Amino acid sequence: MPETMLAALSSIRTVDEMVEAFRDEEHCRRLLETMVWPDGRICPACGYKRSIALAGRDTGKRRARPGLYQCSSGDCRFQFTVTTHTPLHSTKLPLRVWLKAMWLLLQSDKGLSSVRLAETLGVSQPTAWRMGHALRLMVARENMLAGTVEIDHFPSRWKTQKAAG
Numbered sequence: 001m002p003e004t005m006l007a008a009l010s011s012i013r014t015v016d017e018m019v020e021a022f023r024d025e026e027h028c029r030r031l032l033e034t035m036v037w038p039d040g041r042i043c044p045a046c047g048y049k050r051s052i053a054l055a056g057r058d059t060g061k062r063r064a065r066p067g068l069y070q071c072s073s074g075d076c077r078f079q080f081t082v083t084t085h086t087p088l089h090s091t092k093l094p095l096r097v098w099l100k101a102m103w104l105l106l107q108s109d110k111g112l113s114s115v116r117l118a119e120t121l122g123v124s125q126p127t128a129w130r131m132g133h134a135l136r137l138m139v140a141r142e143n144m145l146a147g148t149v150e151i152d153h154f155p156s157r158w159k160t161q162k163a164a165g
């Protein structure tokens with residue numbers, strides 16, 4: 001299993017491999033979980049290393065969705081998903097869109113404008129701009145946590161103009 005998110009994405013070489021890797025949300029969620037939690041799930045609120053999957057359980061309001069977990073610490077009981085407390089949490093975009101954007105950025109030696117990203121992913125330009133910002137935070141966060149990740153090939157500069165209006 002790849003040790004880091006960037007290493008995992010770098011192992012995908014072709015568009016065909018990318019399509020296979022990101023074929024549905026469930027697969028993308030599992031992929032992202034192995035990237036974010038290479039040593040097992042960790043509660044983002046307290047750091048406790050034991051949690052239970054709530055999928056299919058009645059949580060009072062409605063049945064819990066796949067990928068929802070609850071911290072097993074008696075003092076915490078925080079409910080979280082793989083994106084909770086990460087830069088990806090701020091949007092409602094499907095995970096496959098995020099993973100494709102990450103992959104595209106890693107493939108582009110000279111950086112990728114938010115306009116180009118928007119066209120490629122089929123999202124609005126402001127959304128693509130926010131995604132670029134979130135992904136750079138995500139990479140910086142992983143770089144800080146892992147300490148050893150080489151991101152020389154990651155675009156260091158984005159065209160950061162916002163859409164008019």
Ligand SMILES: [Zn+2]
Nearest residue numbers: 043046071076
């Ligand atoms: Zn916790």
